[in-house]
Amino acid sequence: MxxxxxxxxxxxxxxxxxxxxxxxxxxxxxxxxxxxxxxxxxxxxADGGEGTMQSLIDATNGEIYDLEVTGPLGNKINANYGILGDGEVGVLEMASASGIHLVPLDKRNLLVTTTYGTGELIKACLDKGVKKLLIGIGGSATNDGGAGVIQALGGKLLDKEGNELGFGGGELDKLHTIDLTNFDFRLKDVVVEVACDVNNPLCGENGASHVFGLQKGATLEMVSILDRNLRHYADIIKEQLRKDILDIPGAGAAGGLGAGLMIFLNGTLKTGIEMVIEYTxxxxxxxxxxxxxxxxxxxxxxxxxxxxxxxxxxxxxxxxxxxxxxxxxxxxxxxxxxxxxxxxxxxxxxxxxxxxxxxxxxxxxxxxxxxxxxxxxxxx
CATH class of the missing domain: 3.40.50.10350 (Glycerate kinase; domain 1)
Incomplete structure (x- = not known):
């Protein structure tokens, strides 16, 4: 030697x-x-799952911040996000705010769980002036297509009467209008990369609801409702935003959060290990x-x-x-x-x-x- x-x-x-x-x-x-x-x-x-944020922070001498956010069931919880050592890259794991571990077994209901807290973590990173966002989306408790994220960042998802949709995948069938007038303008100047290791489409037998719904506590009846609602969500997006997300690989990740991040934040999906290799x-x-x-x-x-x-x-x-x-x-x-x-x-x-x-x-x-x-x- x-x-x-x-x-x-x-x-x-x-x-x-x-x-x-x-x-x-x-x-x-x-x-x-x-x-x-x-x-x-x-x-x-890390490989994009639990511990990815910590590894990136440790490898770059960054800093982790705590934040009170909206949990999957709408209650207030403590979550965290990080800023890498260069001060320009924000990193977060959606599981910190919207993870399955935050919902007791007897309260797991994909019709009502929301990604709103993940949107609040994203907003906190924007408040720190980041130029890039790295988002890990494993371990979700949700099936809302990222609707909660959109709402937390200022977007409005409205029903026929102009009322804001409630939380959860069970509300998406009511979606009539997507209003992005007050959507956080800072996102236009931020590059978003998403750690995603599944290729599931948004809907269908290989989609978010059918493949992952039962694992998150949904019944077979719920799975059918959720899949139908996500399809309606995709139809409205295609009609009003001129973007077709239905069959894009990875759109079904984290209960459709993959789709939401690609459409509304122009996110790019990468494997978790690729992301960590790059930023370390x-x-x-x-x-x-x-x-x-x-x-x-x-x-x-x-x-x-x-x-x-x-x-x-x-x-x-x-x-x-x-x-x-x-x-x-x-x-x-x-x-x-x-x-x-x-x-x-x-x-x-x-x-x-x-x-x-x-x-x-x-x-x-x-x-x-x-x-x-x-x-x-x-x-x-």
Whole structure:
């Protein structure tokens, strides 16, 4: 091992155990225990889901702000958004304001849940003067096509009598007029990128309501109503705004929020890992490194479908850098990952234990495994 050896540490979080930043710190501790001369470059990662905002903030030395917003059921809740280190890019996760985890099981009703709070987070970012918005839309509790976002940003969705629609996907069949007279003008000068890892259209058997509705507590009857209402919503948009959103891939993401962000905010859909790779400047950091380490809580055959370790590995392989992955759990059929760029996968568990104990001791286990990997590398 040469004297100026450099390792890029680019893991995802280990859910319920460690943030991506904490994983980086634990990895470096193990490395330095063996060889203090090794340079470690921390690049906390995420794949567009939970933890994406935190990873981007950590990687850019940005700041997170708390805000009281309207929750999925119309009640006031605390949510947050971030501003990246350059002060020009706002980042938020719709789940923070409109997520399924915010709605108790016995109150999950897609006919009434709203994305209004997500719109309030967007407005808060605009108030900070951002030039770009990064929005993660996983984990939604909604099926309103982004109607709540539009309302929170000053747009009016009116029925035949000129009354504002209420919250939820159950109201969209009443939509008669879209009035954007007072829609937040600042959005015209802001680039919006949306982390979206599904290609579902807005409506139909592969659409938002049919594919995701039951998972969010809808009955079969509700699913039919919601799908019909979203189709009406799309028809009104096409008629009045001259934009056809019905069959665009990704429009059905997050209960149709994908459609709302594309139509009303001119949002561009990107895979979550692509977005994080870009804004953490991962590729630039990998170019001159000697090795890349990544990982997440569980690695198995599904890791090949847009998950962090494989996204990191693809960039590393462009520059012929060896890739080591760490996982709390190693699942089945991982051989495909070796073919796609990961060179070695290490489980961090040192003994049979309960899940609670495994989560509790994650940092120690990462540190010890990192130490052992470096000891092995030094023998080569």
């Amino acid at each position: 040469k004297n100026d050896f450099v390792i890029v540490l680019a893991p995802d979080s280990f859910k319920e155990s460690m943030s991506a930043k904490e994983v980086c710190i634990a990895m470096e501790k193990g490395i330095k225990k063996v060889d203090a001369s090794i340079k470690c470059i921390h690049v906390p990662m 400047s991962l590729e630039e950091k990998i170019k001159d490194a000697d090795m890349v380490w990544t990982g997440e809580g569980s690695i198995d055959f599904q890791t090949q479908y847009g998950k962090t370790p494989l996204g990191v590995a693809k960039i590393a392989k462009k520059y012929n850098k060896p890739v080591v992955a760490f996982a709390g759990k190693i699942g089945d059929d991982i051989d495909i990952l070796y073919e796609k760029g990961i060179d070695s996968i290490f489980g961090i568990m040192k003994e049979v234990t309960s899940i609670d104990e495994a989560l509790k001791h994650g940092k120690k286990n990462i540190e010890k495994t990192a130490e052992n990997v470096i000891r092995l590398i030094r023998l080569i």
